[in-house]
Amino acid sequence: MNKQFRCVTARGAAAMLLLAASCTRTGNTIVTAGPENGNPGKSMVTGSTFFSVGDTLLNATYEDGTTNSGITGLTATDAPAADAAYMVSPGAGGTYAVAHKVVFGDSAYMSDGAYRSETTARLVTAANFVPGQERRYEFSVLLKDWPDWNGMNPVDGGxxxxxxVSGDYYVPVMIRVRRNGIIIREADAQTFAVVSDYRPYVNQWIHFRIDVLWTTDSTGYIKVYTQLPGETGYTLRRERTNLRTYTGTGTSGGGAFGYPKWGLYGGPDTGTRIAYHDNVRIIALN
Structure with a gap:
């Protein structure tokens, strides 16, 4: 058993069988996948899985060559197009990465009523979050042959x-292309350019780190770091404190928990957009 992750079960064969079905190993990290519940991230439905500070809760390296990185419950895309999600090589630091593609105007690249191709960790219980939790999200992204904003296309590029947050219409943390930059849109709808101009970095890997304290009151925070091509470490680009970060209401099933997604969602009226993602990692900070 990985020392970073403890699975403690109740006695009995039934509990052991449930644990075996719910814990899978990816590299040297154990991640869990199980039914959605009101307190994921701290425990599974059995109340049997606990996390410690510094635990890696999800580690999608894609080095097994599959679009879900071999992680049970991770869904690479819901778009029906055969190339909505596919493998590419090399990755950000290894052999493979995942590519998400959207052809705007082609219904094969639509899911849930919108043009999108996104990986979702909704069913990976360890990747879910609830109020009171402090999490670090890391990922690398490459904008494949991404065009300049021409002043005529929609301002938001995807x-x-x-x-x-599940069941909630508002997304509290969103990393989005806007004009020729990359912004974060935060829980209170404020936006800030964390990459002022992506154009020098097209077809190169940009690394992101986002720390969040998830709260339903004004004690939360969001910190965004980037490591641009040619840089040797992360630089803090944006810090917000005294912020309500968890926007779910928790009523009528809405806001029961939150989860990350990565890929492409939204963009121009026509044309094709492709983004690569790699080394998507979630770390417990409390």
């Missing part, structure tokens, strides 16, 4: 990463 989501690259988001942490959303």
């Amino acid at each position: 989501n690259l990463f988001q942490c959303r």
